[in-house]
Amino acid sequence: MFELKKTLTYQGYILLWGQIRDFLITLGNIGCDFSRVLKYLLSLRVNIKETIEQSKRFAYDSLPISLTIVGMTSAIIAMQLAPELARQGGGDYTGTLSALVMIRELAPVMSGFAIISMVGSSFASEVASMSVTEQINAMRVLKVDPVEYLIVPRFVAGGLFMPVVFIVSATFGLICAGLVSNWCADLSLLNYITSLWHGLYIRDIFIALLKTSFFGATIALISCSCGYAARGGAKEVGLATTKAVVWSFLAIAFWDFVFASIFYL
Amino acid sequence: MTLEVKNLVKIFDGKKVLDNISFRVESGYTLGVIGFSGSGKSTLLKIISGILYEDEGEIITPKDSEIAMAFQYSALFDFLNVHDNIAFPLVERKDYRKKYSKEQISKIVSEKLKMVGLEGIEEKYPSELSGGMQKRVGFARAIVTNPNIILYDEPTAGLDPVTSTMIEDYIVRLKNELNASCVVVTHQLSTIKRAVDYVIMLYQGRIVFTGSVNELLSGRNEYAKQFVNASIHGPMNIATS
Ligand SMILES: Nc1ncnc2c1ncn2[C@@H]1O[C@H](COP(=O)(O)OP(=O)(O)OP(=O)(O)O)[C@@H](O)[C@H]1O
Ligand SMILES: [Mg+2]
Numbered sequence: 001m002f003e004l005k006k007t008l009t010y011q012g013y014i015l016l017w018g019q020i021r022d023f024l025i026t027l028g029n030i031g032c033d034f035s036r037v038l039k040y041l042l043s044l045r046v047n048i049k050e051t052i053e054q055s056k057r058f059a060y061d062s063l064p065i066s067l068t069i070v071g072m073t074s075a076i077i078a079m080q081l082a083p084e085l086a087r088q089g090g091g092d093y094t095g096t097l098s099a100l101v102m103i104r105e106l107a108p109v110m111s112g113f114a115i116i117s118m119v120g121s122s123f124a125s126e127v128a129s130m131s132v133t134e135q136i137n138a139m140r141v142l143k144v145d146p147v148e149y150l151i152v153p154r155f156v157a158g159g160l161f162m163p164v165v166f167i168v169s170a171t172f173g174l175i176c177a178g179l180v181s182n183w184c185a186d187l188s189l190l191n192y193i194t195s196l197w198h199g200l201y202i203r204d205i206f207i208a209l210l211k212t213s214f215f216g217a218t219i220a221l222i223s224c225s226c227g228y229a230a231r232g233g234a235k236e237v238g239l240a241t242t243k244a245v246v247w248s249f250l251a252i253a254f255w256d257f258v259f260a261s262i263f264y265l
Numbered sequence: 266m267t268l269e270v271k272n273l274v275k276i277f278d279g280k281k282v283l284d285n286i287s288f289r290v291e292s293g294y295t296l297g298v299i300g301f302s303g304s305g306k307s308t309l310l311k312i313i314s315g316i317l318y319e320d321e322g323e324i325i326t327p328k329d330s331e332i333a334m335a336f337q338y339s340a341l342f343d344f345l346n347v348h349d350n351i352a353f354p355l356v357e358r359k360d361y362r363k364k365y366s367k368e369q370i371s372k373i374v375s376e377k378l379k380m381v382g383l384e385g386i387e388e389k390y391p392s393e394l395s396g397g398m399q400k401r402v403g404f405a406r407a408i409v410t411n412p413n414i415i416l417y418d419e420p421t422a423g424l425d426p427v428t429s430t431m432i433e434d435y436i437v438r439l440k441n442e443l444n445a446s447c448v449v450v451t452h453q454l455s456t457i458k459r460a461v462d463y464v465i466m467l468y469q470g471r472i473v474f475t476g477s478v479n480e481l482l483s484g485r486n487e488y489a490k491q492f493v494n495a496s497i498h499g500p501m502n503i504a505t506s
Contacts, residue, residue, distance in 0.1 A: 047357075130342075137316045138340035141332065142354040142406070149357060 026226065026243065033225040036147045037155050050153035058119055058154075058216070059161040066114035066169045070107050074098065074173035075180045077106075082181035091187050095195030098177040103204045104264075107170035109256060112215045114169075115162060116248045120223040123154055124244030127227025128237040136228070151228070154220040162216025163209045170208075211259045218251045266292050266330040266413040268313070268446045274321035275308055282308050284470035286322070292413065295440055295447040297461035297478070299492060301503065304467040306450040307337055310416045313448065326414060333412035337419050337450075339403035341391040348374050348387035351406045361410070377405040382431055397424045404432070408439060415439070417449045421456045433459040454493065457481070466492060468501050 004010055040046065082094045127150060130136050136146045178192040226244035230236045268290045275283040282305040290296045298306050311317040313324055314334045326332070341350050351374045355361045365373070371387075378384060381401040391399055404420060417436065421429040433456050440447050449461055457464060457478055464481045466474035466488055473488040474481065484490040491499030 126344075133343075134336055134338065134340040135342050137311070138334075138336060138342070138403075138406075140316060141314045141334045142358065142410075144354065144357045 029229045030222055030225045033151060034221055037152050040148050040152045046156055047149060047153050051156050054153045054157035055161050058157045059164055062115045062118040062165055065118050066111040066165050067172050069114050070110045070169035070173040071176040073106055073110055074102055074177040078177035078180040079184055082185035082187060086185040086187060091185060092191060092195050094181045094187055095192040096199035098174060099196050099199030102170050102173050103208050107166055107173055108208050108212045109252060111166050111169045112252045116219055116245055120219045120248050121241050121245055123220060123223035124227040125237055125241045127224050128230035128240040131228060131230045132233055132237060151224040154224055155217050158216035158220030159213045163212045166208060166212040207263050214255050215252055219248045222247045222251055266327050266446055268414050269325040272322035273319055275312060276320045281470050286472060288465055290446040290448060292444045292446050294462045295449055295460060297457045297464040298448060298450045299464060300467035305470055306467060307418055310334060310418050310450060314416055330414050331410060331412040332414045333407040334416040335404045335407040335418060335420055339399040341399055341403055343391050346388055346390050347402050350402060351377055351409055354410050377409055380435060381405050382428060411443055413443055413445045415445050415447045419450055421453050429455060436460040
């Protein structure tokens with residue numbers, strides 16, 4: 001006998017619909033939380049103490065891994081680029097290229113990834129476990145808005161301190177690239193710095209600062225929002241964290257695309 | 266402050282967890298809510314405190330009422346120590362911010378801690394406390410703003426008899442001091458006898474008994490009788506609750 005509910009198409013359709021629904025709900029939650037965060041920001045009601053606390057965490061926690069990732073990536077790129085450029089007589093361009101690549105793309109995106117893995121995931125699991133153990137409910141009964149107390153400070157910390165992390169790790173990355181080109185292609189450091197200067201545009205730096213500020217705020221918002229929506233137990237805390245990480249990656253790719261289209265197209 | 270619940274209905278996944286619940290608690294009285302595990306007692310308190318929304322019916326409270334709730338599983342903030350947990354509403358609430366100095370807050374906190382029989386644990390974190398101690402800290406946090414509608418979700422579950430008695434006496438004292446309306450969810454007859462004025466009993470989402478503590482204990486109501494005698498046989502069937 002033909003049973004619609006047992007056909008593969010139907011089951012596939014149900015699965016797909018589940019995914020789409022989940023996507024829309026998450027998007028809705030994030031949008032909803034954002035509008036509430038915005039309300040507090042516009043009325044300048046920001047919990048300073050908590051913001052400082054979260055900023056410390058944001059900048060300090062992610063710096064080691066951010067420096068490592070950005071430093072390594074730039075060293076690797078320099079390692080492959082510098083000898084090739086030197087062979088073709090363009091060794092003087094190593095610094096320029098490094099600066100362009102570093103400031104425009106590598107440092108923002110790589111430090112974004114570092115921050116997602118260090119800070120975003122911890123925001124998400126922290127807020128999610130508060131949600132499943134009713135701490136957020138308790139907060140509401142005590143008439144303290146969890147959005148104001150938990151999300152706004154993290155959002156502000158993200159927006160303000162991701163650019164700082166970016167600047168520090170980009171500088172470190174450029175230093176690494178210089179040392180590596182000196183080491184494996186015998187390019188003099190002075191040459192490297194001069195050519196670096198040519199690739200360093202104020203406009204690029206400002207765009208990157210703005211971009212990383214967007215990255216940081218978005219990572220914080222998404223992480224808190226996914227955690228905030230968690231209900232259930234330990235399993236849901238894990239799911240919320242995974243979701244936060246995946247969505248943050250997507251968001252970074254999205255913002256990067258938007259910024260590139262606006263400023264470099 | 267009078268608390269009134271009118272024709273309350275709450276549906277979870279198509280199942281009526283609360284079905285047409287109505288009652289009224291005048292100030293200076295304590296209502297006890299009893300019923301099997303899963304009969305919707307915590308859900309009822311969560312709706313009154315505004316954590317969950319009702320599907321039908323309404324909760325009527327005066328405008329200037331201040332609702333507090335002591336949670337079944339304490340719900341302490343695990344990132345704050347005991348002092349900061351209890352001080353939380355005084356520090357973070359809009360209408361309390363900057364009202365008290367640090368010293369005043371510390372004084373209030375140790376006062377409240379003393380009331381629930383705990384002293385000198387201000388610096389400890391919730392994970393360093395026993396379940397019963399956590400419960401009492403949660404209790405202290407709930408009442409730190411002098412509420413006038415107080416909801417207790419199993420305040421004495423998991424406590425030794427002496428501490429239970431202390432908490433029960435405290436519930437009564439606080440009610441009288443603040444002239445509050447209280448709702449106490451409990452499984453313990455001792456708590457009902459000491460701290461409660463009248464009782465409703467929930468079964469399958471409905472109220473199956475309303476009356477004074479004496480009426481509950483008299484055994485005239487079949488449901489009440491089964492509960493008080495802790496009997497397996499009677500109108501209520503655990504498996505279908
Ligand atoms: N968030 C929820 N989603 C779906 N069902 C729920 C939810 N919360 C509670 N329920 C269901 O509602 C019913 C009542 O739950 P509730 O926690 O109010 O019981 P209770 O009377 O407090 O029990 P206990 O004495 O064990 O604390 C249970 O059947 C439970 O499965
Ligand atoms: Mg309960």
